[in-house]
Amino acid sequence: MRRRIPLPLPNTGSMYRRRNAYCIRATITIFVLFILLQIHVSYYSESRDPIVGDPTNDSTAAILSMVPSVFHKFLKVKTRNQTLTAVGNHNGTTQNLYLEVYHPPNITEIKRMIAKYNELQIVLNEDTFGPLQNDSVIIVIQVHTRITYLRHLIVSLAQARDISKTLLIFSHDYYDEDINDLVQTIDFCKVMQIFYPFSIQTHPHEFPGVDPGDCPRDMKRDQAIIRKCNNALHPDLYGHYREAPFTQTKHHWWWKANRVFDQLEVTRFHTGLVLFLEEDHYVAEDFLYLLELMEKRAHDLCPQCNILSLGTYLKTFNYYTYNSKVEVMPWISSKHNMGFAFNRSTWHGIRVCAKHFCSYDDYNWDWSLQHVSQQCLVKKLHAMIVKGPRVFHIGECGVHHKKKNCESNQVISKVQQVLRIARNAGQMFPRSLTLTVVSLIKKTKLRKGNGGWGDLRDFQLCMNTTIPTRKNTTHRNIKIK
Structure with missing residues (x-):
């Protein structure tokens, strides 16, 4: 008869301890995984949409804290309104304080100074950084009066x-x-100033400013003919007459392009890129690096491209995904007019089409340039565009936009946060470029102009600007007094 051996009773205390330890380890593991997931989501979210930051962190102190102290001098506001001059008396024991009131120059003096600057073609800091190399990048900045934005661009x-x-x-x-x-x-590079000589400031009561004999904007053509006001026979395609502040921007852009490529002595043999910026732009620290990378890869990635574009008007910027990606498409005025560059070869094609630019009834230079591409250029304008922008628009006010607070720091603060996050995440200075899905190159639909350019005087002034007048002026590193 077999003897039945009883099984040992389970040690309930030991089992409980093992089960408890297992639960604790599982809980800890789940917690760690949860934390890691949150960190990843947070990092990815910041990289995808860094524009969403602390909306209150736009104080002047916060903005200054993100600028190296050595560059604070560019943000320091100086006033010319008045200065106090201390003068001692004959025995040197007391001082008399005299108030010196600043008197801005009059129009005659301004015209004289503008002519002097444009004649001398002074290049500042050339003794420090050496002469311009033929393949160096020239950065042309169109400036009006918004000095606050200009300060941040310079920084x-x-x-x-x-x-x-x-x-x-x-x-x-x-x-x-x-x-x-x-x-x-x-003091960080070579600098030159050029001045548009036909501005409203220097011609306040005559064309191209506002002539007292000009037709009012909204006057009907029949009434204008009866009044015999200036250009009565030629309102724009919407029946309106010229407005000087709007026409000036197009005139200025065309003048500066002609001036830089065809008239300055320093650019006589220049074959590199010319990058166009405006006073209310802001650049990333790797914008030149990326521009050079795009120029090197353009032959392989986009043989038909003759414009490189670094800017965008998007509200969010996905550096995590797009820091090294570019796309190709026909140049579109409303999308690719910020931070774009082209060389002398492209300019020659544009200048030959001056009549199309100058006669197109649109006061916008970028729309006029697109019209040139569609109607005149043999090789249409095609752009290589960075998906992760390196040029940002910080202007809240301008020709087209008027707001109560034109000195707001909010946009500047947001751009600083975008670049800080991209920098900390290692998304700047990519080693290579990747072409995303190439946009289908369809025939762009011809668009009706925006008007504002029906005056024959504007057409003639624009055409006269196109005549090359390069002089053999030696640019000297001196200061105008």
């Missing part, structure tokens, strides 16, 4: 890699001594 330029190799050309349509002083304090 962003100062922080860019290889900025010392460039030539900055500031093209002004308003003579302002505070702006001149700011530009002339730039």
Whole structure:
């Protein structure tokens, strides 16, 4: 008969301890995985949409904290309204204080100074950084009166890699001594100033300013003919007459392009890229690096491209996905007019089409340039565009936009946060470029102009600007007094 051996009773205390330990380890593992997932989601979210930051973190102190102290001098506001001069008496024991009131120059003096600047073609800091190389990047900045935005643009330029190799050309349509002083304090690269000589400031009561005999904007053509006001027979395609502030922007852009490519002595043999910016732009520290990378890869990635575009008007910026990606499409004025570059070869094609640019009934230079591409150029304008922008628009106010607070720091603060997150995430200075799905190159539909350019005087002034007048002027590193 078999003997039945009883099984040992389970040690309930030991089993409980093992089960408890297992539960604790599982809980800890799940918690760690949860934390890691949150970190990943947070990082990815920041990279995808870094524009969503602390909306209250837009104080002047917060903005300054994100700018190296060595560049704070460009943000310091100086006033010319009045200064106190201390003068001692004959025995040197007391001082008398005299108030010196600043008197801005009159129109005659402004015209004289503008003519002097344009004649001398001064290149500042050339003794420090050497002459312009033929393949160096020239950066042309169109400036009006918004000095606050210009200060931040200069700060962003100062922080860019290889900025010392460039030539900055500031093209002004308003003579302002505070702006001149700011530009002339730039010490990180070569600098030149050019001045549009046919501005509203210098011609306030005559064309191309506002002539008292001009037809009012909304006057009917029949009434204008009866009144015999200027250009009565030629309103724009919407029946309106010219408005000088709107026409000036197109005139200025066309003048500065002709001036830079065909008239300045320093650019006589230049074959590199010319990058176009405006006073209310802001650049990333790797914008020149990326521009050079795009130029090198254009032959392989986009043989038909003759424009490189670094800017965008998007509200969110996905650096996590798009930091090194580019796309190709026909150049579109409303999308690719910010931070774009082309060389002398492209310019020659555009200049030959001057009549199309100057006669197109649209006061916008970018729409006029698109019209040139569609109607005149043998090789249409095609752009290589960065998906992760390196040029940002920080202007809240301008020709088309009027707001109560034109000095808001909010947009500047957001751009700083975008670039800080991209920098910390290692999304700047990509080693290579990747072409995303190439947009289908369809025939762009011809668009009706926006008007504002029906006056025959504007057409003639624009055409006269196109005549090359390069002079053999030796640019000297001196200061105008």
